[in-house]
Amino acid sequence: MEASGDSQLVAALRAGDEDAFRKVVREWHPALLRVARIFVPSRALAEDVVQETWLRVLGALDRFEGRSSLRTWVFRILVNTAKTRAQREGRTLPFSALQDPARVPEAAVDESRFLPDDHERFPGHWAAPPRRLPEERLLAAETREVIERAIEALPPAQRAVISLRDVEGWSSDEVCNALDLTEVNQRVLLHRARAHVRRALEEYLDPEAAA
Amino acid sequence: MTTDTEALSCRELVELVTDYLEGALGTVDLARFEQHLAGCGKCSEYLVQLRETVRITGTLTLDDLTAEIEEALLQAFRDWRRR
Numbered sequence: 001m002e003a004s005g006d007s008q009l010v011a012a013l014r015a016g017d018e019d020a021f022r023k024v025v026r027e028w029h030p031a032l033l034r035v036a037r038i039f040v041p042s043r044a045l046a047e048d049v050v051q052e053t054w055l056r057v058l059g060a061l062d063r064f065e066g067r068s069s070l071r072t073w074v075f076r077i078l079v080n081t082a083k084t085r086a087q088r089e090g091r092t093l094p095f096s097a098l099q100d101p102a103r104v105p106e107a108a109v110d111e112s113r114f115l116p117d118d119h120e121r122f123p124g125h126w127a128a129p130p131r132r133l134p135e136e137r138l139l140a141a142e143t144r145e146v147i148e149r150a151i152e153a154l155p156p157a158q159r160a161v162i163s164l165r166d167v168e169g170w171s172s173d174e175v176c177n178a179l180d181l182t183e184v185n186q187r188v189l190l191h192r193a194r195a196h197v198r199r200a201l202e203e204y205l206d207p208e209a210a211a
Numbered sequence: 212m213t214t215d216t217e218a219l220s221c222r223e224l225v226e227l228v229t230d231y232l233e234g235a236l237g238t239v240d241l242a243r244f245e246q247h248l249a250g251c252g253k254c255s256e257y258l259v260q261l262r263e264t265v266r267i268t269g270t271l272t273l274d275d276l277t278a279e280i281e282e283a284l285l286q287a288f289r290d291w292r293r294r
Binding site: 016124 | 289
């Protein structure tokens with residue numbers, strides 16, 4: 001969302017336009033909820049955080065200067081609110097909840113699907129390669145449910161990043177700004193998330209290859 | 212710039228796919244990546260699956276705003292407007 005549409009939106013909100021407010025609440029809620037879940041352990045708490053965020057946003061709206069997009073600004077307020085809430089709940093955040101890339105690296109594809117690195121002819125090559133998935137089933141409702149469940153099962157930071165990038169279509173810059181992530185960390189989270197979802201897709205559509 | 216032309220293995224390539232799609236590979240790694248891909252139908256298929264994954268994910272719609280929360284927020288907005 002860039003400057004011009006943004007300033008109209010800000011003006012509408014400042015003028016008390018309820019439809020404009022309802023629209024952004026609806027549009028941003030799923031993403032707000034998923035980002036809040038990075039910091040707080042339950043959906044109920046995350047919902048509280050989102051509500052508190054909107055109260056803070058309204059309270060500060062007259063001071064919004066448009067140096068970032070309104071959306072980025074709202075998400076930054078959310079992150080602060082969620083961190084404060086997590087502390088109040090006595091939840092000790094690791095150095096940062098967003099640093100989970102620093103943990104044990106996890107392979108995008110199961111080790112067993114490659115030949116060993118000391119294989120004499122084909123070191124590290126596919127032993128059980130991926131195959132063409134049935135095109136006609138890719139966009140079936142059941143397939144999309146499989147993907148939805150795979151995203152739900154991700155660790156919170158990965159789930160938030162894939163939701164913003166691939167479901168909501170945010171740019172990597174905006175995700176980095178809104179979540180205060182480095183580009184590298186954002187890419188690691190996205191990489192893990194997409195790899196996990198691809199595995200789920202393959203296991204569902206081609207269980208034989210994935211086994 | 213470098214003489215590092217050592218070929219990528221398939222195992223290494225799958226870990227670089229996101230950097231590739233994000234345009235984040237350096238010149239040397241990009242060349243190694245594309246060289247491997249050009250000669251490896253299996254990794255090409257992996258890339259196809261990953262692109263499909265991203266495409267299907269993009270068709271999902273997340274909708275988990277409850278009527279209660281929406282109403283509470285609208286009420287807060289009305290209170291704020293009357294401030």
